[in-house]
Amino acid sequence: MNTSKNKIVVITGGNSGIGYATAKQFKAEGATVIITGRRKDAIEKAALELDAIPFVADQSKVSDIEKLAGQIKTDYGSIDTLFINAGIAGLGTIEQTSEELFDNIMNVNLKGAFFTLSNFVPMLKDGASVVFLSSNTASMPGPGSSVYSASKTALNSVMKSAAVELAPRKIRVNSVSPGPTETEVMNKVGLDSETVKNIMDVVIEKVPLKQMGKSEDVAKMVSYLSSDAAVFITGSDFIMDGGMVLV
Numbered sequence: 001m002n003t004s005k006n007k008i009v010v011i012t013g014g015n016s017g018i019g020y021a022t023a024k025q026f027k028a029e030g031a032t033v034i035i036t037g038r039r040k041d042a043i044e045k046a047a048l049e050l051d052a053i054p055f056v057a058d059q060s061k062v063s064d065i066e067k068l069a070g071q072i073k074t075d076y077g078s079i080d081t082l083f084i085n086a087g088i089a090g091l092g093t094i095e096q097t098s099e100e101l102f103d104n105i106m107n108v109n110l111k112g113a114f115f116t117l118s119n120f121v122p123m124l125k126d127g128a129s130v131v132f133l134s135s136n137t138a139s140m141p142g143p144g145s146s147v148y149s150a151s152k153t154a155l156n157s158v159m160k161s162a163a164v165e166l167a168p169r170k171i172r173v174n175s176v177s178p179g180p181t182e183t184e185v186m187n188k189v190g191l192d193s194e195t196v197k198n199i200m201d202v203v204i205e206k207v208p209l210k211q212m213g214k215s216e217d218v219a220k221m222v223s224y225l226s227s228d229a230a231v232f233i234t235g236s237d238f239i240m241d242g243g244m245v246l247v
Contacts, residue, residue, distance in 0.1 A: 003227055005030030008079045010072065012036045012059055012116060013086030015046035017183035018133060021215035022083055022222050023050050029223065034076075036068060036086070059086040059112035060104070069119035078125045081226040084113045085133040087151075091144045102147050109151035114158055124171050129226035132159050132175040133218075136241040139177065152177070156237050163235030172234040174225050179241025180204070181213040208243035 009026045013019040014035025023033045023046075033052040037043035040056045047054035057068040072079065087109045090101050113132060124130070134152045141149035156175055163173040180203045204210055221238055224230055239245055 003029045004081075004223070007031045007081060007226075008034070008076050009081040009083065009226075010034045010036070010079050010120070011083045011085055012057075014050075014052065015039070015042045018178070018181065018215045018218045019083070019085040020046055020050070022085065022219040023052050025216070025219040025223050026081070027051060031081075032076075034072060034079075059116060060107040062111075062115045065112065065115050065119050069116075069123070072120075073123050076123075078123045079120070080125055080128050082117070082120050082124065082128070082130045083133070083222055083226075084116050084130070086112065086116075087133060089148055091148070093144055094146050097147055105147045105151050109148070110154050110158075113155055117158070117162060121166070124166070124169070127170045127231075128172075129230075130162065130166075130171065130173040131222050131225050132156075132173075134159075134175040134177040134237060136177045136179040136239050136245055138237070139239060139245045159237070160235045167234065170231075172225070172230065174230075174233060174235070175237045176218055176221050176225070177237055177239045177241070178213050178218050179239075179244045180207060181215060181218065183215055206244060206247070207241070208247060211242060213240055213242065 004026050009031045011019050011023050014023045015037040023035050026033050027050055034055060035043060035047055035052045036055045036057045038058045043054045043056055055068055057064040088105060090105045092101060132155055134155050137145050137149040138152035138156050159173055159175045166173055204212060218240060
């Protein structure tokens with residue numbers, strides 16, 4: 001496939017999980033792919049594997065975002081697709097949540113995403129595509145996820161406002177909201193394989209389709225929303241959770 005041939009794509013948080021899978025998808029379609037991440041070693045390793053272009057930037061720091069946007073403007077002038085994927089999770093009841101946890105989640109998931117878009121708007125080509133990575137928790141908040149859910153609900157609101165603001169330039173802005181997705185997050189927090197399996201089994205029971213989502217599925221949706229096949233789609237949130245929000 002060469003559906004993204006000659007396009008320039010920027011993906012924040014592109015060194016693992018959904019960001020990595022999306023970078024791989026766009027590379028397969030012929031795009032020039034730029035990935036960002038906080039850790040220099042991780043982002044450079046991923047870029048080497050993907051044949052992508054790495055930039056070190058922390059989405060929680062507006063100064064990093066401004067520097068990133070300035071460098072990409074200098075190097076490439078304009079871009080065709082912006083996938084604002086970088087985000088963090090966090091759990092805790094409202095009573096237990098510390099100011100530090102609240103700020104960490106909001107600084108990355110909302111403030112960082114907002115200012116990433118803000119700084120990249122001037123270099124988006126007319127007719128470009130912006131996609132935010134949201135979450136099905138924006139539609140089905142539960143106990144212990146108040147801050148994370150709020151960050152994604154607010155993100156979807158920003159997405160809709162941006163879709164209206166950028167419509168005169170034919171720039172489309174959408175979000176994708178996965179449910180349980182197979183990534184390495186569980187292993188990163190130090191859980192053994194048996195514990196991970198038990199957790200997954202419990203989660204899958206809550207999904208009507210009785211399966212986990214895959215990063216590659218989300219990547220294909222981001223690619224679709226950035227393609228000519230989706231030129232009449234903007235301001236929409238696409239929930240990919242196997243039907244969890246229905247039950």
